[in-house]
Ligand SMILES: Nc1ncnc2c1ncn2[C@@H]1O[C@H](COP(=O)(O)OP(=O)(O)OP(=O)(O)O)[C@@H](O)[C@H]1O
């Protein structure tokens with residue numbers, strides 16, 4: 001489904017992502033871990049189109065992604081939950097989530113100006129999808145609040161709902177659990193498992209290694225922009241390079 | 257009475273007052289100009305307030321709309337009604353084409369870019385013969401179809417009002433739609449908007465063209481109203497007036513645009529009256545106007561940065577909410 005080949009991106013001569021090759025199969029839940037600055041977010045941004053690669057290629061469902069602009073990648077079924085909040089200021093929680101359905105709807109300014117019947121039907125459909133997505137992340141009671149008035153944990157969930165409103169085929173999650181409390185983490189983890197169970201392909205970046213180990217079918221480990229390991233959670237856990245570069249303390253903590 | 261009808265009452269009252277005012281005015285020029293500038297400002301508010309962009313060049317699109325009418329009717333004998341329709345189309349088209357390079361700029365750079373367009377259009381109007389070249393274009397025919405010709409200020413007053421009403425309704429419909437949410441999303445986070453499927457540049461272009469179209473229509477109507485088009489009758493300073501109207505009324509609200517246009521027009525009229533007192537040199541009026549702009553702009557940015565409409569509106573809402581709460585507590589006290 002997603003196939004990345006020899007992908008590189010540098011900032012000011014320093015490689016953030018270097019010669020990365022990665023395959024994510026249909027319905028897979030792919031974990032990506034690695035220390036701070038390893039290039040995880042850069043890789044996500046390359047897939048969703050926020051930045052362009054220096055070299056290499058990205059194939060998604062048979063299409064070459066590199067030359068496709070971000071909004072068209074969304075229409076192909078790629079959604080991203082950013083590491084920061086990145087909500088739309090001045091809009092309510094519900095409106096934020098409704099924007100997420102842009103990628104699966106059509107109507108334009110002209111139809112809206114005249115309130116054509118097809119536009120009104122679509123508007124109704126968008127609202128229903130957004131309400132359902134909000135219910136899924138447990139934010140129904142917050143629908144009419146200004147999005148930027150929410151605490152950080154809730155803002156992250158708004159982002160997840162926004163991504164879900166577009167019914168993505170590929171969901172990119174960049175540290176969705178950071179800044180969440182334990183109970184919120186459990187809910188999020190359950191939701192991700194559920195989405196995976198429904199057949200959604202997911203790429204999950206997390207510093208919460210226990211969570212990734214539990215959820216992911218395969219895990220890639222990035223360090224200094226390069227893939228240093230790629231395999232099942234068990235394989236990665238016992239890989240000496242991974243333990244040296246990143247896991248060391250984290251795994252021993254998770255097992256004690 | 258259902259809530260949506262209740263909410264329509266203030267709008268209906270405002271509309272009624274707006275309809276009645278011109279009947280009591282001998283000279284309706286200021287009224288027509290105020291209502292028309294409100295149309296420009298509502299368009300500008302879509303672009304600046306909702307899409308989060310900046311334009312110091314709206315006056316250029318007004319001038320282009322006026323030129324479209326003047327040149328096409330006087331030099332090419334185009335029927336007035338066709339010329340009037342061509343005005344917003346030309347301005348919107350020009351905005352779109354200029355937007356292609358300009359809207360890749362952000363913030364101050366975009367403001368300077370639109371300012372350059374404004375100065376360029378002004379220079380062309382002042383220098384190119386077919387565009388009036390200094391002398392201006394006279395002899396614009398009256399608005400009408402065939403032999404049926406309308407004249408008189410009252411017609412223009414109601415034409416302007418009708419255009420404002422349609423602009424408001426269309427803008428409201430657009431803002432609360434899929435497209436409009438995309439516009440507001442672009443103002444919030446371009447990267448998140450794009451990855452939700454919003455075509456960022458195309459959305460900005462569409463709003464810029466829409467705002468340009470509003471300005472062009474106003475220019476076209478003005479050309480028939482005055483009826484004379486020259487560089488002096490569309491001075492670049494009007495562009496700043498539009499921005500000031502939008503900021504004072506409240507960016508990101510449609511009614512704010514109308515409130516801003518009315519407040520600033522009344523203020524300018526008051527200053528004109530002062531400077532028309534016999535014995536004052538003619539330059540005083542202009543100096544007073546610019547000084548007033550500077551002072552109110554600074555005061556608003558310091559003390560009411562959101563503008564009149566949102567600030568006053570929220571205060572009223574809070575008042576009402578408090579009163580409802582109080583009556584509810586009274587009720588529970590009695591029944592406790
Ligand atoms: N826009 C940018 N401009 C300059 N350098 C950048 C930019 N984005 C990322 N980098 C650099 O690229 C490297 C990889 O950053 P990236 O954000 O991808 O890491 P990460 O693995 O997501 O880290 P974290 O776990 O802290 O989120 C870092 O050295 C970072 O400084």
Ligand SMILES: [Mg+2]
Nearest residue numbers: 040041042083
């Ligand atoms: Mg990161």
